[in-house]
Amino acid sequence: MKNITLAHSPDADDIFMYYAIKFGWITSKKFNFLNTAEDIESLNQKALKNIYDVSAISFGVYPFIKDEYALLRTAISFGYGYGPKLVKLKGKKLKPNFKVALSGKYTTNALIFKIYYPKARIIYKNFLEIEDAVLSGEVDAGVLIHESILTFDERLEVEKELWDIWVELVGEVPLPLGGMAIRRSLPLLDAIEIEEILTKAVDIANKHKNILAKMLIERNLVRVDDKTLDKYLSLYANDKSITLDEEQIEAINKLYELGYKKGLLPCIKDIREYMIPKEYKNLRFSNEL
DSSP states (O other): OEEEEEEEOSSHHHHHHHHHHHTTSSOOSSEEEEEEEOOHHHHHHHHHTTOOSEEEEEGGGHHHHTTTEEEOSSSOEEESSOOOEEEEETTOOOOTTOEEEESOTTSHHHHHHHHHOTTOEEEEOOGGGHHHHHHHTSSSEEEEOTTHHHHOOTTEEEEEEHHHHHHHHHOSSOEEEEEEEEETTSOHHHHHHHHHHHHHHHHHHHHTHHHHHHHHHHTTOSSSOHHHHHHHHHHHSSGGGSSOOHHHHHHHHHHHHHHHHTTSSOOOSOGGGGBOOTHHHHHHHHHHO
């Protein structure tokens, strides 16, 4: 069997989507998946260095790795009326050059934030440290991601929803947050099959969400309680996470168009050109017949 390194973040939706494989609900006779869990910005940075065969990434980093990685169609996270939150201490007034903590240079939330708040002074922190940085006064505000958007301290209030910023910038289309990428150096048929396996894993995890969520809670594999997990999975691990649809593809294209115009991203005109050509499998075997 071929070993495939697969990296994902430790947040609940990534774990949820991967553990259908880990628990043996989806198996492969060809590939042995070796999983690693790291925070999303660490994964973005390692994707820039071409470390893992398959990795969760922020959509914000993909234009920088497009030559080394193809974008997978599955295990995707979008916001539909929700997303990361810019928070501050209650009653605090923010100046145009306020100091803010973001979860990483290449995260999608950082990209959108920098476009909307060009004068803000940015520092980068692990996403688990951002809430405390705001509470302690180290920064004036911080962008919360993952489960933190549901569980932040009552002393904090939302200054701005990134969803609202996104709508102001591009219109009311899904907010692209994160997905998965696969190394282009893998044989094409292997890459196609890996995408199929991961798609099945996300699909079966979604269909058996209650069972899998209970298993994650019982094994202390997530950072939240059962009620918060259920709410979080309803946002980011759902029917819209299984396979990219046309609306989501257009939303990613809008993100990249906006980032390029602002001088923050390399040019990508159509993300479809950077996905695995899955039709190759049928063409290959039809020619053999």
